[in-house]
Structures are given as structure tokens and as C-alpha cells.
Amino acid sequence: MHRRLFFWLGMTLFVMMLVAGTAGRLLIGGGAPWHAEVAGISQFVGEQFGQVWEQPAERSRLMHSMAENFRVDIVLHDAGGRVLDAHGSCQEPDLISQVARGPAKLGSVSVCVNHRAPPHAAKTFLLVLLTAGTVLWLSAGFFARRFTRPLSRLVDTAREIGEGKLSSRTHLTPREAGEVGVLAEAIDHMAGRIERQLQEHKELLAAVSHEVRTPLARLRVLVELLRENPQGALLDDVEEEVLEIDRLMSELIASSRLDFQQLDPRTLALADLVERARERAGLEEVPMADATERAEVRVDPTLIARALANLLENARRHAGGVERIELDSDGAGGVVVRVLDRGPGFPEAELERAFQAFHRRRGGGLGLGLALVRRIAEAHGGKAWAENRDDGGARLCLALPTSAESKLGTEPLPG
Numbered sequence: 001m002h003r004r005l006f007f008w009l010g011m012t013l014f015v016m017m018l019v020a021g022t023a024g025r026l027l028i029g030g031g032a033p034w035h036a037e038v039a040g041i042s043q044f045v046g047e048q049f050g051q052v053w054e055q056p057a058e059r060s061r062l063m064h065s066m067a068e069n070f071r072v073d074i075v076l077h078d079a080g081g082r083v084l085d086a087h088g089s090c091q092e093p094d095l096i097s098q099v100a101r102g103p104a105k106l107g108s109v110s111v112c113v114n115h116r117a118p119p120h121a122a123k124t125f126l127l128v129l130l131t132a133g134t135v136l137w138l139s140a141g142f143f144a145r146r147f148t149r150p151l152s153r154l155v156d157t158a159r160e161i162g163e164g165k166l167s168s169r170t171h172l173t174p175r176e177a178g179e180v181g182v183l184a185e186a187i188d189h190m191a192g193r194i195e196r197q198l199q200e201h202k203e204l205l206a207a208v209s210h211e212v213r214t215p216l217a218r219l220r221v222l223v224e225l226l227r228e229n230p231q232g233a234l235l236d237d238v239e240e241e242v243l244e245i246d247r248l249m250s251e252l253i254a255s256s257r258l259d260f261q262q263l264d265p266r267t268l269a270l271a272d273l274v275e276r277a278r279e280r281a282g283l284e285e286v287p288m289a290d291a292t293e294r295a296e297v298r299v300d301p302t303l304i305a306r307a308l309a310n311l312l313e314n315a316r317r318h319a320g321g322v323e324r325i326e327l328d329s330d331g332a333g334g335v336v337v338r339v340l341d342r343g344p345g346f347p348e349a350e351l352e353r354a355f356q357a358f359h360r361r362r363g364g365g366l367g368l369g370l371a372l373v374r375r376i377a378e379a380h381g382g383k384a385w386a387e388n389r390d391d392g393g394a395r396l397c398l399a400l401p402t403s404a405e406s407k408l409g410t411e412p413l414p415g
Helices: 002-028 034-052 056-070 121-162 174-228 232-259 270-280 301-318 369-379
Strands: 072-078 083-087 095-101 104-113 266-269 288-290 296-299 322-329 334-341 383-388 394-401
Touching: 034 056, 034 095, 034 104, 056 072, 056 083, 121 174, 174 232, 232 301, 232 369, 266 270, 270 288, 270 296, 270 301, 270 322, 270 334, 296 301, 296 394, 301 322, 301 334, 301 369, 301 394, 369 383, 369 394
Parallel strands: 288 322
Antiparallel strands: 072 083, 072 104, 095 104, 266 296, 322 334, 334 394, 383 394
């Protein structure tokens, strides 16, 4: 592309130079054809000499004046072709002007231009033309390189990313490379996002694979015990371990759906979603207060169900159980789900880290549950946070925009 741009830009500049020269010649000439100019000069010369033709002294003075002022050779002939007077020699006249008075022909004036171009004029012209062409061509090369260098860097970076070097970046900006810089920024952002997602997936897979070994080891022990002595209690333990593995797999799948923006938005009443999550968690006895007047939200039901289940599971496993569930307006066009637990609350240093991935709390676990809640909330245009209650215990909050304020499905997910 650099060679093609260089060639065509150079040719364009060269053609522009020729066009500009031709246009300048036409403008300087006033647009009149050359033969019209010659005819006008011939008529002027004939008229001037016609006025003094029969006055030899005045005629000679006019001839010498014209010859010296215009640097030409002039020869005067009478009507029969004999030479009357001359200034210089004119064997091959460039201009012959007829001198007449009315219908009578008095004679003629032959003019030869004697200031011919010097012998080296052609070489000088070619040298100037070659110099101008070289300058234009070098300018074309400079601009072609300037235009194509960002594209070359973009191609090299895309090739490196395709080969698996996800840390490669173009480091181009719109200010530096214009529209190419906008594309380069998009590619850099894409590469950074892919690199971050792959790194998170590696960490997640490593953590999940390590975490799954614990329930699998328990299952093997329980299976051996069941073979020796089948008991209902042991079957309950097996079911609990299976549910734990299923929970881990659900979180892994939900995280992957967020990474690849595979959301299926629907408009539903928030109270129905919370009620369904409460029933699935077996917490029908937990009181729920709805102050949203059955406000509707536009969400992916599966992901929101996962987020609500994680909030309830966190309170059950780490904070002594769920005390109450509250639904309220946040005063900014959104609604909030608050899960109040019976635990001692968060240490102040852990409030900000509670929703970070792989942050473990009391009771063990991966620390993925609350981190996944925050990701799901942000994917829906909301947020999630934790706060301590004045009367003891913690309050986990999930805020979502109402269906009227939601932009889900119209904008790309954050991150």
C-alpha cells in the first residue's frame, strides 16, 4: 500500500504541476490565442510605419527605435520588394507586416527576433523540471510514509494479537493518527479486554478446579460409606455436595455469559424475581417488604436469579442466615434489593473488598459469589455494595434501573 500510495500521490502532484503551468500560461496570455496576438502586432507595426512611410528620416528613426526597444532586426521593403532601409539582417522573418494607405500598398516590414534562447536554455529547463519533480516525489514519499505508518503498525499489532501475543498494543491515538487512531484505540481496547478475560478465566478455572476437588473427595467417601451402610442422612450429604458442585458450575457459566455478553433481557416485576429466589433458597419464612409498588426491571432472569441466590447464600453461609429482605426505590430512577443478615457485620477493612473476586470470608469458599453479583449488577447498569447496620449485622445491596431507565440491549456491557 505504501508503494501504491507513493506512486499515485507523486503522479498526482506531477500532473497538478503541469496543469498549474498550463493554467498560468493561459492566464498570463489573457486567454487570447497566439495567432490573434501576432495579427494584432502586425497591424500595429503596419499602422505605425504607414504614418511616416513617405518621410524617410522619420521612417528610419521609427525603425531604429523599434529595433532597439524590442531587440529585433527590421528590414523595410517597398511595394516592388526592394530594400529601402534595414536594422540588422532578417533572412527568415518571424513577422511580416504590410504597410498600406487605403487600397494602395506602400510596402512591407519584416521583423526577426534576435534574442533567441541561449543554447543551454533547454538543459536549464530540464534541470528545473527534474528538480521540481524530485522535490514533489520526495514529498509524496514523505506523506505516503506518514499516512501508511499507522496502518503498518496496526497490521503488525493485529498479527501479533492473532499469534497469541495479547499484550501487544498499537499505542496510537486519534490525535496522532486520525481515523486510524480511532480504530487503533478500539483494537487496543479489544486486546486488553480479551487479555483480561482470558486471565480471569485462567484464575477462575484454576480456583474452581481446586474447589471442586473438595466436594468430589467427600462424595467418594460418602459413596464408600453408603456401600457399607446405606443411610438417609448420608444421602442428604451426597445431595448437598452435588448441589455445591452445581453451584460452582452455575457461577462459572454465569461468568462466561457476562464475558461474552450473552444476555437475554426481559421486563419483569422485581418482586416476582426476589420471591422466586427466596423460594428456591428455601427461605419462605423470611419476611419480605416491597416498597417499590411492583416496579418492573429489564434484566436477564437467569443472571439476576444467580445474583439473588448468591446474596441469600452468602447470608446463610457466612452471616448466620437471612433476617429480612427489603425492596425499595433508590430515589434516582432505580430500585434496590437489600438482604439483611444476622451476622456481626463486616470489619471496616473488608467492606470495600467484600465484592472482590477470590476474597474469602468466614466459612471458606472461593469468594466468587459476591464478585459475580457485582458483575451482574454492572452488566445491567446497576451496582452492588455492602454496608453495616447500626443495630448489628450487614446489609448487602443490589441496585438496578427500572425498565424505563434501563439501556440493556442498546449499549455494550462495561469492561
